[in-house]
Amino acid sequence: MRPFKYSNASDAATAIGIVSANPTAKFLGGGTNLVDLMKEDVMRPTELVGVTRLKYAKIEKKVDGVSIGATATNSFTANHELIREKYPLLSMAILAGASAQIRNMATNGGNLNQRTRCTYFYDVSMPCNKREPGTGCGALHGENKNHAIFGWSEECVATYPSDMAVALAALDAVVHVEGTNNTKRSVQFANFHRLPGDHPENDNNLKHGELVTSIHLPVNQFADKSYYLKIRERSSYAFALISVAAALVTDGNTIKEVRIALGGVAHKPWRASIAEHWLIGKQATEANFKAAAAAELKNAKPLQHNKYKVGLAAKAITRALEGAMQGGVYGAMEADSTTTNNN
Structure with missing residues (x-):
């Protein structure tokens, strides 16, 4: 160091x-x-x-939702009564991440700002445009089993690792930041992180020196039908190959509202808007969940070694939506070698 x-x-x-x-x-x-x-x-x-030590560790109920402080720890947030009751999807996603020891230390603001776990990024002997712009992307034609199938560019094919952020994307969270001269702004979560484009060194749209102070969770009706599914190569201490945050509001068996966000597939949490639009007004059936997932995955662009992610993501979306319809409990699935082959 x-x-x-x-x-x-x-x-x-x-x-x-x-x-x-x-x-x-x-x-x-x-x-x-x-x-x-x-x-x-x-x-x-x-x-x-x-x-x-800054005073941004509170979780507070607001008229239009709940505010979670940026310096509150992941563990405190996941286990807070307001979050467990009103936003169980976020609680499930946080508890799926890392380990208890890390969650006890990690802050919400830091979670949003964490960087990719791409092995080429971590290995300073290898080319990486994210670490050193202009050197190339080693994963593009290298070992890319765990890399992106959506939104990647020739400059970078890395994925964003947070579980928490996948749930926040599905919940339409808003990030509050503060800059110099007491300037404050609010960033819709969909616009907080960015795709790599020509500047993969920029993980998000924060300006240098801007500090995340809180995250706002709007009021919603998803508490009764939420589910977080994380598929990984081992049952703990592993990042997602694919993760899905799913939430539904139904009238009987007819879908009135639906939110689906994916992790492990892009440079940012990937909102499955095509699948969401397809499902509105449809019956909440396995066949419709499969059809919606297939519509979303039509636009996937797998790399040489991660073609398995396309089929895996389709199945994960279906399973997560079924889990949400059943009332939602945290789901995890350990992938084996047959799950992650290139077929």
Whole structure:
């Protein structure tokens, strides 16, 4: 690890001012991703500003939903009464991620800002446009079994790893951020993260020095029919090959509202809008779930080694929607070698 300066900020303005003034400075929350990257020499900040002491750890009920603080830990958030009762999809997704020890340290703001787990990104001896723009994407024609099938570019085929963010995408969350001179703005979750395009080094649309302060969850009627499915190569301590956040509102068996978001398939949480539109007004049947999934996956662009993800995603969407209709409990499935072949 390279030398760096460290300080704890007493207020948001101070933290933002320090980071904004130094192009190589970073905010430090729980450090569960950033510190690892520093140890591997992938990221080289010259200055870290601790933000966990800032007053953004509350989870509060609002007239139009619930606000979750950016410095609240993932564990506190997942187990909070308001989240478990009103937004069980988010609770399920958070508890599917990482390990209890990491969830006890990781902050909500840090979770949104975590970086890809692509092996080419972590290996500083390999080319990676995300780590070092202009060097090429090693995964594009390399080992890309775990990589994107939607939204990738010639510059980057990496996927975004968060489970929490997949649920937030399905719930139409809004991210509140603060910048210099006390400027504040709200970012719709669909616009928070970005696809790689020509600048894969940018994971999201935050400006340097902007600090995530809270995440707003709008009021919805999905609590009774929500389900999070995570498919991975082992039952714990593994990132998703495919994950699905699914939520439904029905009138009898007719679908009135539906939300579907996918993880493990793109550079950002992937909202399955084609499948959602297909299902509105339809009966909540296995056949319709399969048809909607097939419509969504028509636009998938698998790479050489991850063709299995297309069929796996279609089955996962179907299973997640069925789980939501059954009342929703957290689902996990361990993939075997036959699940992840290239056929």
